[in-house]
Amino acid sequence: MFDFCINGAGMVGAATALGLARAGYSVALIEQRPPQPFSAEQPPDLRMSAISMASVNLLDELGAWSHIEAMRVRPYHGLSVWEHPDCRTDFVAQEVGYDLLGYFVENRIIQLGCHAALKSYDNVTWFSPARIEHIERNDTQPVQITLDDNSTLTCQWLIGADGAESQVRQAAGIGISGWQYQQQAMGITVQFDEPVDGITWQQFTPQGPRALLPMHENFASLIWYDTPDILKDLKRQSNAQIKESIVAHFPPLPGDFEVLNCAAFTLIRRHASQYVLPGVILVGDAAHTINPLAGQGVNLGFKDIKALLAVLSDKPDLASTTCLKMLQEDYEQPRQRDNALMMSAMDGFYSTFSNDVGPLKLLRNGLLKLAHHSGPVKQQVLKYAMGLS
Template structure:
């Protein structure tokens, strides 16, 4: 185990790099060994936790705070490989502006990203579709597809740069328990499996969907597992093109999306029932490709009444010079997948009823988990980072304590006001499109056609998704 950078407590520089062996000495005695007091401890060095550490480290108002970032996994050496990773995220404009403000985006650009300039989402059970294009809606790219590894590396370059002086990082940090301050005045204790312990005034849980910090807070967590898996893979497309369109088709079994990577490759996110995902994962790669092309192209059973209504509405919209669903583009065909790139992830919903407790705050998936169909999970987490840093810096500026309830409550209500409606809307979409009952297909198809036709509604949706 290595502790990167120097560790200070009680204003004494203790050591620059400590090895696992020295830590073991204390665990062998089975005693809790106090290793230091920090102002802020962030548990979880995923994309959200690292970005928060970086944002706090770069903010002059926090320069007197000693911050410790605890990450359970190793400090992996990153190397950009020619093959794309199968784990990618769609990042919105708000995330880009956060990353720009932290000088992280330049590193992503130097490695690789693909802009999404057009997005087409359509229903397999009707002709209804919605499309978003950068020119039409935002005058900027709709989103950016970035590999998780690339983004984390870009964050780490800045986090470990000389512009961040007050953040210590402890890798392979296995937290076994927390003693949380009841009032926020006594400080929190973080206990490690090697017998070490740390204390802090403010503890931030960025430790993902199974957050142990959230469990220690004892807050109510509303959660359910979808009986669905998200299958991911890297796809070779049949034809070369600019490939800046993201495609998503809602099948009765769940949505399938192709996210552009470069002129010939896209990344797959395919939601399927668990039973089907097992079958799809066990198919030989050529047959999996056939299943993919079927999912994007196959004609599903249609209801003639639904078709008649949507085509009538389409003609009315056309008469008023409004876009109708017939103006669709054809999605790409898949030629092959990158060998071994198929994987599947369980999908679930999670909402922590409280994001804060005295001296403790949650961010990212620790606070909220959302279905990936709208590509919002990580973007919501970065929104948490932005707001937390903003409210905490306002509090420090006005002379308040870093655990003062007023900023923490502002953070919680601001984030829940944004996150909860997004989570519920995404959950509702997933449920709505899982139903093949003709009256419901009709309602959702008309809704989609009208939303597609009226720019102000589309703009509203896009601006919510972009923040």
């Protein structure tokens, strides 16, 4: 019998497995679709994340960051936010005594880095490629799992790290609250004729933000928020036409560029009513999804991992009611509060800027201009975004 079985070996699932293996637990890791191996010649993936310094510190502590950094990452040291160019806020890492705000990293690279680090542990058993066919759990017995090859696993705790449509969450009967936003977002990978500076920026428009996220070498990701119909029409265009649309609707970009790829995705807020039931724990997107406006999604997942590992660090009796109570009080409750607060903050920001109401427009531009000169308040916001407070 395993101590923990983790469904999902993505960024959060693999990092959770690392932390538990490092603590000496026996872990089964179920991976449905192994990631493509890394090659330096590959073009950048569309799916990428802004990794805060707190997340970098966690990944470094778990032994994964050196593997990630050896592939490709893009550090960034500045963040600019504005609606009108005269009313902008610039955040610079040096304002809080750091060289960097964080890194932009392709999701697959983070996943592969965690997988590489896991090879050092003989207390991790991989089931890959594999898919769960059936989960049987109750309040007193270990969890029984049947895989698609009819093999069975038994564990004290099944961890759902299997994303927004979590099979574990649904099997456990855990409800969710939330909604789909009116806007969608499109990620567009571009290649400039020269390297892009390590500054990310976001301009707000009534239709939604436009953002630039620097990547390795001359690559960058452009994020275009808009209505589903607009993005659907954009997706039908050729790369050359998409470039023309970008030039027409984005702030001036740093040089000439070529469009490589694009994909649109829906924006959905979800929050699980429970993160912990007897025998079941949810982490990352299985427990919560958030508007990606400030790039906090996967960083919240890494905060989940840190909190979970803290609860389990003293090796409690996993079958005891004491362990269940600790997980509910010291993992579920504080993480639910923190995640709900971040969700509400992003929704408030989203609602404030996604309109063209005159008085509100004046107010928000004034606030952005004020924030640029706010000193300690600005520094505290920056530290929170970096996950350091």
